[in-house]
Amino acid sequence: MCWRSGNLLFRGLANKILASSACSLMMKALFRRDGFLRRSVSAENSEGPWLPQDIMMQIFSLLEIPDLVRAGSVCASWRAAYTSLCTTAHSKLQETPCLLYTSESIGDRAMGLYSLAEKKAYTLTVPDPPIRSREVIGSSYGWIITADERSELQLLNPISGDQIALPSVTTIGQVEPIYDDAGTLCQYEYTRYAADWISETPPEILDLNALRDYLFYKAFLSSDPSTGDYIVVLIHLPDYQLSFARGGDVEWTWLPPHTMYEDCQFQGSLLYATTALGEIHMYDLGAPAVARKIILDKVKRSVYERIYIVQAPSGELLQIKRSDDECEHDAILELSKVPKNTTSIQVHKVDLTSEKNLVEVDTLCENVLFIGRNQSLCLCAKEYPQLLPNHAYLTDDDYLDVSCFKDRRRDIGEFDLENNRIKEIVSPQLWSNSPTPVWLVPNPRRMSRLASHS
């Protein structure tokens, strides 16, 4: 017999009752809880309805973040339920992704949060360094990964305002610090190499804020870092290699020799990484010696496609290919000026029992994709009634665009897989083109003291 270990108060009690032969007696004793007595007290004071805190938490967990914050401020007992929800490590929240962006009009230290559920924009003040001076290279579990003007990386939760410094960029093998006579860090030396080659061009000397555009592509988290227990993996140049760090690490660990990675997905400490050639590799980052396993071999594809890996709500692994109209323009100057648009999204189911290992599917059915510089997400529209089924919500993640053509209009919109048409999410455009906007699943959870200590 299985019992769902949800929010139910008595899940332990029910088991005890089952095990008990004199269970009705026991039930009477076990259920004489404070809650039922207090109800009548509050009714006398005519303070409105009262519910036990864990039920309030269950109700709150169904709210989108702005509603949750408002409800959590209604009265002291509701605030207690809200605070408890925000400090419980594994409380289940079901938040519709929002678009997170910056803009000149809201200032250097604020981020805009556009709620797809409410179709409403909010402004969040976030801690320094000023967010407009950083680049955003990832978004997982309600946290963004940013690179500041010294090209150092941080994790930032824009809702809670919590921030965690990641290991120094100088612990990445291709980067060496350069100090001036006073011993102050002034530049970086960047050497282009991978496990099996080294560039013929000599190492490049870069300003502190320039390195980030040469080095970083995307970053991903294995879990919500508010607990302190997480792994962050980085796809970096040259050649889109992997490095990772565990919560509390002081340096990045390189994962040679493979290159050309485009997207990553974690299942616990198992990392699934897909390459531009469509390969899928699995690394067990929980093991002391990290070994690589090839899940899927090369699949021939066009270089114009970007590739993503995502787990469907049913548990299936999907490989997504995204194409745009870029190849229609050729001059690089032209590229930087003409807006680019996604023209097709292809979905393949990874099925290792089939002959080709990949089975193309025409439709996402009830499902919804979120792709861009965020951890790729696949949600079921039935659980998120504000989202459109068989649509992909896109933000820009092309390396050249995001890191080099910073003023170029971002390829952001809701893409209908039925007719290959892309629509604007909101008009007029709320965001600046750089740092590039990302999808964020808002997460109000605050860091435990243990985690903030590290």
Added chain:
Amino acid sequence: MEVDKGKGEAEETRKVAEADRDTVTLKSSDGKLFEVSKEAAARLSTVLAGMIAGGSIDDNGTDLKQIGSEALENVVDYCNKHANSIPSAALISSSISFNTAPFKEPEEWERKFVDRLSHDALFDLVEAANFLGMERLLDVTCHKISEMMKGKSPDQIREVFNIKNDYTKEELEEIRQELAWAFYDD
């Protein structure tokens, strides 16, 4: 459902007789009796399932001292309606994939069922569902209450639920500063 095998013969006989009945009788705190389908009760309530399996159902009405007659009537009504409705794929899947199953939107009839309730009746039903381990009913009632909070300012929420703002001025200012971003201008 596993039945305790270490019991006396008389009790076994009683259990067999009980198992033959396809309803169980529940008694509210104010002494009213309600009949409910045994199959639906066992399927929808972990506590009733445990009691049925454990043989502690009283033919003359199982005492549920924490639940008033109005809430119990709604519980029984929900069980009977649930027994009659064709379970959708969503409900079936949520009942197998325990831990990972996120909340599934209420069915049309479940919506109607909770929509007709007064605030007091709704809150009583939440507590009854919680007490009886009726996960789906708890989900549906909690969902209804969460719907009543959506898109509202804190003042509007207080009005809907008749809640007194019990903060001091200082506390209120602190909350405003911390959470100002999400407040509607009220």
